[in-house]
Amino acid sequence: MNRAAPPLGQVQRWMHEALRAPGGDTDARLAEMIAPPGRIQALDALGIYQRSYYQRLLTCMREQFPALCRALGEQLFTDFAREYLREHPPESYTLYDLGRRFPGYLEASRPDRDAAEAEREVWIDFMVDLAAFERLLFTLFDMPGCEGQPLADASTPDAALRLQPAFALGAYRFPVAVYYHGVREEKSPDLPPLEPSHVALVRKDFLTRTVPIGPTQHTFLKILAEVGSVPRAMVDLCTRHGLDRAAVEHSWSEPGGVRERWIDAGFFVPA
Amino acid sequence: MTEKSTEVLGRDLGLGLGLRNVHFEHILEHWPAVDWFEAISENFMDSGGRPRDVIRRVAERYPVVLHGVSLSVGSTDPLNLDYLARLKALAAEIQPAWVSDHLCWTGILGQNSHDLLPLPLTEEALDHVAARVDRVQDFLGRRLILENPSSYLTFSHSTVEEPAFLRALAERTGCGLLLDVNNVFVSAFNAGTDPQAYLDDFPFERVVQLHLAGHSHRGTHIIDTHDCPVRAEVWELFARAWEATDGAATLLEWDGDIPNFETCHAELLKARDFMDGPTHAAAPAPLAADGRDAVSTPVDFMSPTAMAAVRGDQT
Numbered sequence: 001m002n003r004a005a006p007p008l009g010q011v012q013r014w015m016h017e018a019l020r021a022p023g024g025d026t027d028a029r030l031a032e033m034i035a036p037p038g039r040i041q042a043l044d045a046l047g048i049y050q051r052s053y054y055q056r057l058l059t060c061m062r063e064q065f066p067a068l069c070r071a072l073g074e075q076l077f078t079d080f081a082r083e084y085l086r087e088h089p090p091e092s093y094t095l096y097d098l099g100r101r102f103p104g105y106l107e108a109s110r111p112d113r114d115a116a117e118a119e120r121e122v123w124i125d126f127m128v129d130l131a132a133f134e135r136l137l138f139t140l141f142d143m144p145g146c147e148g149q150p151l152a153d154a155s156t157p158d159a160a161l162r163l164q165p166a167f168a169l170g171a172y173r174f175p176v177a178v179y180y181h182g183v184r185e186e187k188s189p190d191l192p193p194l195e196p197s198h199v200a201l202v203r204k205d206f207l208t209r210t211v212p213i214g215p216t217q218h219t220f221l222k223i224l225a226e227v228g229s230v231p232r233a234m235v236d237l238c239t240r241h242g243l244d245r246a247a248v249e250h251s252w253s254e255p256g257g258v259r260e261r262w263i264d265a266g267f268f269v270p271a
Numbered sequence: 272m273t274e275k276s277t278e279v280l281g282r283d284l285g286l287g288l289g290l291r292n293v294h295f296e297h298i299l300e301h302w303p304a305v306d307w308f309e310a311i312s313e314n315f316m317d318s319g320g321r322p323r324d325v326i327r328r329v330a331e332r333y334p335v336v337l338h339g340v341s342l343s344v345g346s347t348d349p350l351n352l353d354y355l356a357r358l359k360a361l362a363a364e365i366q367p368a369w370v371s372d373h374l375c376w377t378g379i380l381g382q383n384s385h386d387l388l389p390l391p392l393t394e395e396a397l398d399h400v401a402a403r404v405d406r407v408q409d410f411l412g413r414r415l416i417l418e419n420p421s422s423y424l425t426f427s428h429s430t431v432e433e434p435a436f437l438r439a440l441a442e443r444t445g446c447g448l449l450l451d452v453n454n455v456f457v458s459a460f461n462a463g464t465d466p467q468a469y470l471d472d473f474p475f476e477r478v479v480q481l482h483l484a485g486h487s488h489r490g491t492h493i494i495d496t497h498d499c500p501v502r503a504e505v506w507e508l509f510a511r512a513w514e515a516t517d518g519a520a521t522l523l524e525w526d527g528d529i530p531n532f533e534t535c536h537a538e539l540l541k542a543r544d545f546m547d548g549p550t551h552a553a554a555p556a557p558l559a560a561d562g563r564d565a566v567s568t569p570v571d572f573m574s575p576t577a578m579a580a581v582r583g584d585q586t
Binding site for chain 2: 012031093094137143181
C-alpha cells in the first residue's frame with residue numbers, strides 16, 4: 001500500500017472512466033491502482049462501484065419516467081436510458097436534473113431521424129412526447145409555487161389575474177396525459193392513436209394537476225404567459241386568430257365557464 | 272468558527288432520524304417525539320415545492336442538521352460555488368445545528384457519479400482536501416463536519432490510514448467529524464481489517480455526530496445499503512463510539528425499503544440499550560436472502576412522491 005503515487009487527478013480520471021465504461025482495464029492496471037485484495041479481488045471491488053453507478057442512475061430514471069418505462073417495457077426503457085447516460089453522463093449535483101436531456105436525446109437518437117416526417121415511426125413520436133410530458137410534470141413538482149399565498153378567487157378582476165408560478169403548458173401529438181394517468185391508475189392502457197392534445201399543468205397545495213384544454217385555450221394561455229394580462233391576451237387572441245370577441249368573452253365568463261374552472265384549479269394569483 | 276458554540280451544544284442533540292420523504296405526512300401529522308432530524312441537503316436546497324415547505328416546518332419544531340452528498344470535497348475539479356451558495360442559503364434559512372458531508376469525491380471533468388467515491392489516502396490528497404475544506408468553511412462561514420465513507424476498495428498507493436487522515440484533516444482545518452460506525456464495519460470487512468483497530472486510532476475528540484445504518488452482507492463482501500436494521504456488530508461499535516465521544520449526537524439512516532416511521536424510530540431507540548456498553552451478544556450478520564444486486568451508497572431520492580402527488584382532471 002505504498003507505491004509511487006500517481007497524481008490524485010489521474011487516479012480520479014481513471015476511476016471515473018472505469019465507472020462509465022467498465023471492462024477497459026487490464027489486470028496489471030487494476031493491480032497498479034487497487035491494493036492487494038482484502039476479501040474480494042480488485043476487479044470485483046471495482047465492480048461494486050461500476051454496477052452501482054448504472055443501477056442507481058437507472059433507478060432514478062425509471063422513477064422520473066414511470067409511464068414511459070411502462071410504454072417501452074422495462075428492458076427497452078433501461079436500454080435507452082443506459083445509452084442516454086453513456087452519452088449524457090450526469091453533470092449536476094442534484095439527481096433532479098438527471099432526466100432533463102432525455103426527451104431531446106430520444107428525439108435526436110431515433111433511427112428514422114433523417115426520414116421525411118410522413119415516413120417516421122409514429123410510436124417513436126409518442127415516446128418522445130410522453131418523455132417530454134413526464135419531464136415537465138416532474139419539474140413542476142419542485143419549482144417555486146404560490147403555496148402559503150392567496151390564489152385568485154371569483155372576485156378578482158380579470159385585469160388582476162396573473163398566472164401563478166407553478167404553471168406550465170404542453171402541446172402533444174398524442175393524448176399523453178390520459179395515457180400517463182392510465183398507467184398511474186394501473187389500468188394497463190394501450191398506446192394511444194395519433195391525436196393532438198393540449199394540457200395545462202398547475203400545482204396547488206403541493207398537488208400537481210393536469211388539466212386538459214383545447215387548442216384555442218392553449219393559445220390563449222400561451223399569449224397570457226407572454227403579455228401578463230387577461231384582457232390584453234383576449235384581444236391578442238382574437239386579433240391574431242380572427243376570433244369573435246363576444247364569443248370568446250362569453251366562453252370565458254359564463255357560469256361554469258373557463259374563468260371559473262381555471263380559478264378553481266388554481267391557475268391564477270391576484271396581481 | 273461562527274457556529275462553534277451552537278455545535279458544542281448541538282453535539283448533545285440526542286437520537287435523531289433521517290428526514291425522508293416517505294415519512295413527511297407522518298411527521299407533519301403527529302410531530303413524533305424524535306430528538307432531531309438530519310436532512311439530505313441536495314433534496315431541499317433547490318426545492319421551491321413541498322420538500323422546502325416540509326423542512327421549514329420541521330426546523331421550526333426540531334433541531335435539524337444538513338447532510339450533503341455532493342460537495343465532492345476530494346475532487347480535483349474546482350469547487351462548485353453555485354452549489355455552495357445554494358447550500359449556504361438553505362443553511363441560512365433552516366439554521367441547522369451543523370452542516371456535514373463526506374470524505375470522498377463524487378465526480379470529475381464536470382460530471383457527477385452520484386456515488387461517494389474513495390480517495391487514495393496520501394499526503395497529496397490530505398493537502399488537497401485540507402485546502403478545499405478551508406475554502407468551504409470560509410465560504411459557508413461555519414465549520415464543516417466530514418464523515419468517513421464506506422468503501423469497497425483501497426488504493427495501492429495509499430500511505431495513510433483513514434483515522435490518521437481524518438485526524439490530520441481535522442487538526443489542520445478545524446473541521447469536525449461524523450463517525451459512521453456502520454461504514455467502519457463495512458469498509459473494514461471489505462478490506463479484511465479490524466474495525467476495532469480503526470476505532471483504536473480514531474480521533475473521537477473531533478466527533479460531533481455518529482451515524483448508524485444497516486448493510487447488506489453478500490458473503491464475500493458487504494454493501495452499505497441502509498435498507499435494514501442495524502447489525503449486531505455495528506451496535507457493538509456504536510457502544511464503544513458512544514462512550515468514547517461522551518454521547519455524541521446519534522442518527523439512524525434508512526434509505527432503501529424504508530419502513531414506516533414507527534419502525535425506524537424503534538430501531539433508533541435500540542441505541543439506548545448500548546449506551547452503557549455492548550449488552551447484547553453479537554450475532555453473525557446474516558447473508559442477504561434475496562440475491563438481488565445491492566446498490567452502494569443509497570441516495571435518498573424523492574421522485575416516487577413527486578410523481579404520486581399528481582392528479583388528472585377528466586374534462
